[in-house]
Amino acid sequence: MNTVRGIFNYTFANSTATLHELAGLMTSSHELDNYEVVINGYEQTVSTGLMAVNTDFEDSIILSSSNRLEIVRNVVIKACEDRGDQWLWEGHIAVVADLASGLAAKYGANAELATLGGYLHDIGRTKGMMEQHDSFEATMVARKILADAGYDELTISQIERIILVHEGKYGGPISLEERIVSTADIMSHYRLDFYLTLLRRKYPFGKNDEERKEYYFRKMDKNYSLIPLEAERKTVLPIRELLQVAFELYYRVKGVLDQAKTFWETNQFHSAEQLVSRMLDEIKERYLPSHIAQLHDFIILPFGELSSLYPDSSADIMSAIKVAVFETKARVYRKLGDLHGAFSALLETSDTLHSRAIAFWKMGEGRRSRNVFKMVVWARLDAIEILENLLSSGEPKEFEGTPNLYRRIGEMYESVAEFFIEFVEIGIENSYIRQLRAYERALASYEKYTEIANSLDDPEAIDFARDKKASIEPVRRTFN
Numbered sequence: 001m002n003t004v005r006g007i008f009n010y011t012f013a014n015s016t017a018t019l020h021e022l023a024g025l026m027t028s029s030h031e032l033d034n035y036e037v038v039i040n041g042y043e044q045t046v047s048t049g050l051m052a053v054n055t056d057f058e059d060s061i062i063l064s065s066s067n068r069l070e071i072v073r074n075v076v077i078k079a080c081e082d083r084g085d086q087w088l089w090e091g092h093i094a095v096v097a098d099l100a101s102g103l104a105a106k107y108g109a110n111a112e113l114a115t116l117g118g119y120l121h122d123i124g125r126t127k128g129m130m131e132q133h134d135s136f137e138a139t140m141v142a143r144k145i146l147a148d149a150g151y152d153e154l155t156i157s158q159i160e161r162i163i164l165v166h167e168g169k170y171g172g173p174i175s176l177e178e179r180i181v182s183t184a185d186i187m188s189h190y191r192l193d194f195y196l197t198l199l200r201r202k203y204p205f206g207k208n209d210e211e212r213k214e215y216y217f218r219k220m221d222k223n224y225s226l227i228p229l230e231a232e233r234k235t236v237l238p239i240r241e242l243l244q245v246a247f248e249l250y251y252r253v254k255g256v257l258d259q260a261k262t263f264w265e266t267n268q269f270h271s272a273e274q275l276v277s278r279m280l281d282e283i284k285e286r287y288l289p290s291h292i293a294q295l296h297d298f299i300i301l302p303f304g305e306l307s308s309l310y311p312d313s314s315a316d317i318m319s320a321i322k323v324a325v326f327e328t329k330a331r332v333y334r335k336l337g338d339l340h341g342a343f344s345a346l347l348e349t350s351d352t353l354h355s356r357a358i359a360f361w362k363m364g365e366g367r368r369s370r371n372v373f374k375m376v377v378w379a380r381l382d383a384i385e386i387l388e389n390l391l392s393s394g395e396p397k398e399f400e401g402t403p404n405l406y407r408r409i410g411e412m413y414e415s416v417a418e419f420f421i422e423f424v425e426i427g428i429e430n431s432y433i434r435q436l437r438a439y440e441r442a443l444a445s446y447e448k449y450t451e452i453a454n455s456l457d458d459p460e461a462i463d464f465a466r467d468k469k470a471s472i473e474p475v476r477r478t479f480n
């Protein structure tokens with residue numbers, strides 16, 4: 001076991017324990033599974049198995065190597081959080097570290113060094129040096145992090161080199177671990193979600209669609225030949241091909257939506273619909289189902305971009321367009337076979353319709369308000385239908401299994417009933433019967449949920465079902 005000794009500052013169970021006390025506790029009670037320990041200001045959960053007390057030296061503690069790695073990992077996560085850039089961790093650094101550790105296993109390299117290199121190679125970016133992060137400054141930051149975690153001088157200098165050479169500014173990678181981290185760094189860019197994020201952020205800024213795409217591929221192709229482990233180069237080629245299709249689809253959908261937008265804006269809702277549905281048919285004809293499934297997010301992204309152009313809660317043409325976008329999105333999701341997506345899009349539709357109905361009512365437009373209100377309920381019922389179809393098809397996995405599906409359906413019917421209450425109260429609607437029916441459906445679904453909850457002996461679920469019954473029953477009684 002790799003061991004290291006360091007000066008640590010521990011707090012234990014909200015009070016500070018001396019190392020001596022902690023050591024006594026750990027040697028005497030091995031039943032304790034996890035300790036919440038603060039090491040140099042960073043919270044760690046340390047399991048007994050990973051921590052052993054060096055009884056020769058009263059005031060020192062030995063941490064296993066996985067622990068040190070964990071400390072560094074948490075420091076880097078926190079640095080990303082402090083910078084407000086969750087993505088830098090999730091979308092890049094964690095990906096590079098994973099790839100590096102995989103490559104280390106494949107090439108028989110030092111996995112701890114490669115993973116550490118992955119964690120720390122872009123530490124400069126967390127210190128506000130996003131674009132031209134200077135690798136030299138970054139090494140000083142890394143040095144401190146590593147020393148605090150208890151790494152020795154040899155490891156520290158090896159990581160410093162990994163950081164310095166990863167961008168080629170201070171010479172190229174030489175050792176196997178240096179080549180692995182540099183390879184992982186470049187390979188991390190050949191990923192669908194990497195480019196999805198760039199597209200979402202409209203990066204690089206100030207460019208148009210064509211220029212952006214060109215920039216992405218130029219960068220990809222330039223980096224390709226810079227992958228230090230030559231055998232790995234060919235592994236990124238299929239992704240490059242897939243990305244080609246991804247961008248094609250993204251810009252195609254975007255272009256059609258731009259056209260549809262002008263139809264929507266001039267009240268030609270039917271023409272807009274036709275345009276989008278023709279595009280979808282064409283996509284389904286031209287591309288493999290497996291491609292469509294993988295590139296689904298690229299097809300949907302333009303809908304999100306479009307809907308964000310229109311502000312909420314107004315009765316004007318903007319909200320009508322927003323509704324149309326959501327409805328179309330729901331249809332696209334359904335055609336792509338993504339029922340989860342279709343369900344959420346229908347909820348977005350009915351929520352937007354809801355504020356639209358209220359806005360019309362406030363403007364004294366009773367008839368329009370009533371019409372829109374009907375659409376609110378239809379959209380909800382459509383969403384419920386998706387859930388009910390899933391139930392009867394015996395494929396409820398998408399919504400975390402049958403019990404949750406029943407619970408979801410109950411909640412949905414309840415929301416329909418609440419819509420009715422609200423609209424009856426302000427005078428838009430006068431149908432108590434439909435309100436009652438919605439409650440009865442909700443109750444029926446909660447009852448199914450209760451049955452399952454009882455058979456699973458799940459106390460939380462049983463409580464939930466009982467509360468629901470207790471709150472709905474009295475409402476139902478007042479109708480009878």
Ligand SMILES: [Fe+2]
Binds near residue numbers: 121167
């Ligand atoms: Fe970098």
Ligand SMILES: [Fe+2]
Binds near residue numbers: 092096122185
């Ligand atoms: Fe990087």
